[in-house]
Every structure is written in C-alpha cells, then in structure tokens.
Amino acid sequence: MIILGINCFSHDTSACILVDGKLLAFAEEERFNRDKHTKRFPFQSINYCLETAGIEVEAVDLVGLAHKPGLDFTRAMLDILRRLPRSWRRLFIQPAVDLSLYLKKPFFRLAQGYTGKVVFVGHHEAHAAAAFFASPFDEAAVLSIDRGGDYLSTWLGVGKGNSLQKLGAVRQPHSLGEVYAAVTDYLGFRPNSDEGKVMGLAPYGDKTYFNKFKRLLKSDNKGGFKVDLNYFTYYLKQGWYDANFISQFGPKRLKGEEIGLRHKDIAAAVQHVTERTGLGLANFLSKTTKSKNLCLSGGVTLNSCMNAYILKNSDFEEIFIQPAAGDAGNALGAAYYLWHCVLGNERVEPMAHAFLGPEFSNEEIQAALETRGLNWQKLDDIENQCARRLADGKIVGWFQGRSEVGPRALGNRSILANATLPETKDIVNLKIKKRESFRPFAPAIMEEYAADYIDDYYPSPYMLLVQSIKKSLRTTVPSITHVDGTSRTQSVSKQTNPRFWKLIDSFRKESGVPVVLNTSFNVQGEPIVLTPFDAISTFKTSGMDCLAMGDYLVEKDQ
Ligand SMILES: [Fe+2]
Incomplete structure (x- = not known):
C-alpha cells in the first residue's frame, strides 16, 4: 500500500511517501524552488518522493491532502456572521479561500494525471498524526498548537496504538499562534516567519508587561484559552492588532528602528504568556489522559522555550516534538492518518530521524x-580534516547525505563553527548570516556528553528544546550560550547521523569539547540549501572558509 501525503493548504508546502507504513521520503517544496515558506503546489517534492520510491504516480494507492475545506468554511462563516459588521471583509475572503482549497483536489489530479483516490484530512488531525505516529510512544497525550487550520487554533487529544481521539479544541480567532505572529509584526519582524527572533529577544526583557499580557490571553484551565479580541484585528483580515494594543504598549517598532528596552520587554511578555498557556493546555491533557508521554506539533511548538517549559513544569516525563512541527509536517500527518486511523493498520516504526530529503553522490x-x-x-578523513579546521577557528560549510526535513539544519546542510571561541558568534554573523546580534546560535553536542554540559538534560535530536548550559561550562562554549545561560540544543546520535557525530568527536579530540556551533546552511531570507550547486553559490557569496561536500573539501584561500 503506497500513500502520498501532501501539504498544499497554504505555506510550507511539502510531500511525503509511505510504503506499507514505512516513511521513505519527505521533503519541503521551498528547498527545491528556493522560495522560503513557499505556497506553491509541491510538485517537485512529489516527484522526488515518487522517484525515491521508484514508482510512477499511478502506482500510488491513496493520496492525502492535509486540510478539510468544508469544515473550515462552516466554522469560519459562523464566526464571521457573529462578528458583523466588523468582519465584513472576511465574508468575501473566506468563500474564496475554501473554493481554492476544494480545487486543489482536481488540480492535483489534472496536473499529475492521477485517477486514484484523493482524501482530505483535517489540519489538526494531520498535525496530531504527524506527532503521535512518528513518536516512539504506544500511548501519549497529543497537543497541536497553531495559528490556525480548519478554523481551529489548538487541538487536544490522546493517541493509543493506531488511533487518535480528540479531547478538545480551541476555535479561532482565539489563537496563540496568531497573537505571537501579531507581536512579531508589532516588533518589526516578519510574521509567520520571524517568531524565533521574538523568542530570542525575550530573555533580554523583564516583567514590565507580564500582567498586561496576561489580561490579553487567559487560560481557562479546562483545555482552552481566550484572547481579548479588543486588542487584535488579525481575525478581521485588517492587519494584526487594534489601536487599543498601541495605546497599551506604544507604537509599533519600525523597520530598521533600534531595538529598545520596551521592545525587549514586550517580547518577554508574549513569550511568558505563550509558555504559561502552553503549560495550561498540557496540564489539562496530563490530568485527562494520565499519560506520562506528550507529543507536540503545530507551528507554535517550534517555540523551543515553550516546549522546554512544558517538559519542566508538567507531569509529563517523556516528550516527542515532530521535527517538521509547522505545516510542512502535515504531509506526513495526512499520510499517517490515512494509514492508521482510516485504514486501521498497526504501527510499523517510529520516525527515527529527519534525514528524509534528497542526497547527492560523490560523482554528482x-x-x-x-x-x-x-x-x-x-x-x-573529511571529518578529521574539518574538525582540525574548526579547532583553528575556521567556518565550515557541511553538506552530507540526505537533506533534513523541518526548519532546523541538523548536521547534513549546516554551517559549523568553533563554539569555544567567544568571537565566533560575531564572525558567523558578520561573514555569513547577517542576523540581528541578539539572536543566539545553537550547539550540536554528542549525546554521550550532553548531560555533562546541560542541566536536567533531555534528548533533543531536533533542536526543539531550549535547555540550560551548566553554569560552570558557559565560558567554555560562549558562542552558543544565550544571555540567560540557555541554548537550543541538538543532541547528536552516532546511530542516526554517524558522519556528523564523527566530526564532533574529532573536534572533541582536538579541543576537549564535544560541541560545535551548528547553524543552517543558508543566508538570511533563503531556504536551507538543497543541492551541491545551492551550496557552492552560498559558499562563494558568503564568508565561509571551507566547504565539505561528501568526501570533497574546498578551501577558499587555495
Ligand atoms: Fe498548522
């Protein structure tokens, strides 16, 4: 049985293929078409999946599209009618949105010449399936937190064996993701893209606006929360926030305006309520399900500080976060949902890693x-050679094996640097990433040594948990330690990424430190590189010192 999963709902389009329940390939369209967060139909990802499985599209038994247009329409229109006349714009926008979603089915059939069955899968059911069925757990509480999909912002449920059961949901416009996106816009960043910048800025702020923000977003302790809609306009399709928001918090930060204390405090406040609201939802699930395992998905769960806060403060002992937690992951969720929940098949194997995209041979x-x-x-011995160069303070482009799915580079399309040198962060920023100076870089750490460096260490293979670096070691790895002593860690396993593990191990033998700085192989605003040609272009136009691709090493000064 071959199932093709597709996310073509809105942004971050993607595709994956399951063969008898085994995940063979999974890729995001932005890596192919070089348009970050692309909304284009993921034909290149689909073709890659079919090629990897060695089949033509007619051989696919079932196609899952990760959205449910009818549901979205009914729920949205009910809300729009309730909020008239302020919501009048959406009366015209919503039918057009839903029509475009309906048309994706015939569009796919026509474009691919596919005559088999195509099924719509609910947006949050797809998020939930992508988290639970990819996890190693037989049973778990499942939480999807999003901006929105099928007019729900949040979905709470439980997974057991091959089934998922919904226990609750929060309807839009009450949405944690929308509030965070609104504040991202307010702080002068790009909503639905730069939320990580707000999270990175938050530790520089203090409690000044905590109470005001708590009034904007209130948990009900019953698996729900309410947004005070008097402060926002995102649900009216008229910008993001209301004049009330400006009168409470001051003017929006303009593009290029210096980041002041007020901006930092507002970032701290939205992060604070996000963490508390996320914990409230998780606590409800913990009480209801009595499970010790939690699975997370949905765009908001890319907030690695919130994830760590939930793990630390809830009764959950184990956590799995889908590496493609945003909408890209819904291609996988749709496929898993059909395989398990619709067809009733048993679990085959958990998703062991995120290296599911294209790879290129030494010859290529x-x-x-x-x-x-x-x-x-x-x-x-490319690993040893690169480790030596890292120890000498050089910046290495590291391009190996299959590309990662999800927004984090996990050691196959990465830029690596020496985390022990205090100047590394500024050099990587200045020469390559051109990022805001307040943003931290992440470490990749050998899992065998992670507990030596991290307080209350919990495995974080997908860089989706922020953890505290041990106080005594913060000066050992200054370039990856954030202002509050934390780090968005990636634990690296020999089993799932032997070449990257070996590189870090070689660096450990050179320097005594089993940690390297790992940032995605791209320049600001671009998707992570996919092909050797993409990597060469980025290498040539940035300040990297060396490029390691497969067994090949290129050095700039030669
Ligand atoms: Fe979503």
Missing part, C-alpha cells in the same frame, strides 16, 4: 565542483 558533487570551477581535494 564532483561534477558540480568542476562545473563551478572550484579546486577541491578528495579525502578519506
């Missing part, structure tokens, strides 16, 4: 290097 890499006229060396 060499051909790309020659086409671009670069001098290269072919090495049989």
Whole structure:
C-alpha cells in the first residue's frame, strides 16, 4: 500500500511517501524552488518522493491532502456572521479561500494525471498524526498548537496504538499562534516567519508587561484559552492588532528602528504568556489522559522555550516534538492518518530521524565542483580534516547525505563553527548570516556528553528544546550560550547521523569539547540549501572558509 501525503493548504508546502507504513521520503517544496515558506503546489517534492520510491504516480494507492475545506468554511462563516459588521471583509475572503482549497483536489489530479483516490484530512488531525505516529510512544497525550487550520487554533487529544481521539479544541480567532505572529509584526519582524527572533529577544526583557499580557490571553484551565479580541484585528483580515494594543504598549517598532528596552520587554511578555498557556493546555491533557508521554506539533511548538517549559513544569516525563512541527509536517500527518486511523493498520516504526530529503553522490558533487570551477581535494578523513579546521577557528560549510526535513539544519546542510571561541558568534554573523546580534546560535553536542554540559538534560535530536548550559561550562562554549545561560540544543546520535557525530568527536579530540556551533546552511531570507550547486553559490557569496561536500573539501584561500 503506497500513500502520498501532501501539504498544499497554504505555506510550507511539502510531500511525503509511505510504503506499507514505512516513511521513505519527505521533503519541503521551498528547498527545491528556493522560495522560503513557499505556497506553491509541491510538485517537485512529489516527484522526488515518487522517484525515491521508484514508482510512477499511478502506482500510488491513496493520496492525502492535509486540510478539510468544508469544515473550515462552516466554522469560519459562523464566526464571521457573529462578528458583523466588523468582519465584513472576511465574508468575501473566506468563500474564496475554501473554493481554492476544494480545487486543489482536481488540480492535483489534472496536473499529475492521477485517477486514484484523493482524501482530505483535517489540519489538526494531520498535525496530531504527524506527532503521535512518528513518536516512539504506544500511548501519549497529543497537543497541536497553531495559528490556525480548519478554523481551529489548538487541538487536544490522546493517541493509543493506531488511533487518535480528540479531547478538545480551541476555535479561532482565539489563537496563540496568531497573537505571537501579531507581536512579531508589532516588533518589526516578519510574521509567520520571524517568531524565533521574538523568542530570542525575550530573555533580554523583564516583567514590565507580564500582567498586561496576561489580561490579553487567559487560560481557562479546562483545555482552552481566550484572547481579548479588543486588542487584535488579525481575525478581521485588517492587519494584526487594534489601536487599543498601541495605546497599551506604544507604537509599533519600525523597520530598521533600534531595538529598545520596551521592545525587549514586550517580547518577554508574549513569550511568558505563550509558555504559561502552553503549560495550561498540557496540564489539562496530563490530568485527562494520565499519560506520562506528550507529543507536540503545530507551528507554535517550534517555540523551543515553550516546549522546554512544558517538559519542566508538567507531569509529563517523556516528550516527542515532530521535527517538521509547522505545516510542512502535515504531509506526513495526512499520510499517517490515512494509514492508521482510516485504514486501521498497526504501527510499523517510529520516525527515527529527519534525514528524509534528497542526497547527492560523490560523482554528482564532483561534477558540480568542476562545473563551478572550484579546486577541491578528495579525502578519506573529511571529518578529521574539518574538525582540525574548526579547532583553528575556521567556518565550515557541511553538506552530507540526505537533506533534513523541518526548519532546523541538523548536521547534513549546516554551517559549523568553533563554539569555544567567544568571537565566533560575531564572525558567523558578520561573514555569513547577517542576523540581528541578539539572536543566539545553537550547539550540536554528542549525546554521550550532553548531560555533562546541560542541566536536567533531555534528548533533543531536533533542536526543539531550549535547555540550560551548566553554569560552570558557559565560558567554555560562549558562542552558543544565550544571555540567560540557555541554548537550543541538538543532541547528536552516532546511530542516526554517524558522519556528523564523527566530526564532533574529532573536534572533541582536538579541543576537549564535544560541541560545535551548528547553524543552517543558508543566508538570511533563503531556504536551507538543497543541492551541491545551492551550496557552492552560498559558499562563494558568503564568508565561509571551507566547504565539505561528501568526501570533497574546498578551501577558499587555495
Ligand atoms: Fe498548522
């Protein structure tokens, strides 16, 4: 049985393929078309999935599209009618949105020449399935927190074996993701893209606005929360926030305006209520399900500080966060939902890693290097050679194996640097990433040593938990330690990424420290590189010192 899962709902379109319940391939369209958070139908991802499975589209038994247009329409229209006349714009927008969603089914059939069955799967059911069925747990509480999908912002449920049961939901416009996106816009960043910047800014702020923000977003302790809609306009399709918001918190930060204390305090406040609201939802699930396992998905669960706060403060002992927690993950969720919940098949295997995208052979890499006229060396110890260069303070582009799915580079399309040197952060920023100076860089740490460096260490293979670096070691790894002593850690396993593990191990032998700085292989505003040609372009136009692709090493000063 072959199932193709597709997310073509809105942004971050993607596709995956399940063969008898086994995940063979999973990729995001932005990596192919180079348009970050793309909304384009994911034809290139679909073709990649079919090629990986070695089949033509006719061989697919079932296609899942991760949205449910009818549901969305009914729920949204009821809300729009209740809020007239303020919501009048949406009276026209909503039918158009739903029509476009309905049309995706015939559009896919026509474009691919597919005559088999195509099924719509609910947005949050897809998020929930992507978290639970990918997890190693036989049973777990499941929480999806989002901006919105099928007119729900939040979905609470429980997974057991091959089933998912809904226990509650929060309807839009009450949405944690929308509030966070609104504040992202208010602080002069790009909503639905730069939320991580707000999270990175938050530790610089203090409690000044905590109480005011708590009044904007209130948990009901029954698995729900309410947003004070008098302060926001996102649900009216008229910008993000109301004049009331401005009168409470002051003017919006303009593009290029210096970040002041007020901006930092507002970032701290929205992060504070996000963490408390997330914990409130998790606590409800903990009480209701009595499970010790929690699965998270939905765009808000890319907030690694919130995830860590929930793990630390709830009764849950184990956590699994879908690495493609945003809407890209819903391709997988739709496929899993059909395989397990609709067809009733048993679990096959958990998702062991996120390296599910395209890979390129040494021959393809060499051909790309020659086409671009670069001098290269072919090495049989590329890990040792790169570790030595990292120890010397060089910045290394690291391109290996299959590309990662999800927004984090996990050691196959990464830029690596020496975390022990205090100047590394500024150098990587200045030469390559051109990011705001307040944003932290993340560490990749060998899992065998992680507990030595991290307080209350919990495995974080997908860089989705912020954890505290032990006080005594913060000066050992200054470039990856944030202002509050935390770090968005990635624990690296020899089993799932042997080459990256070996590189860090070689660096450990050089420097005594089993940690490297790991940031995504891209420049600001671009998707993570996918092909050797993408990597070469980014290498050439940025300040990286070396590029390691497969067994090939290119050095800039040669
Ligand atoms: Fe979503």
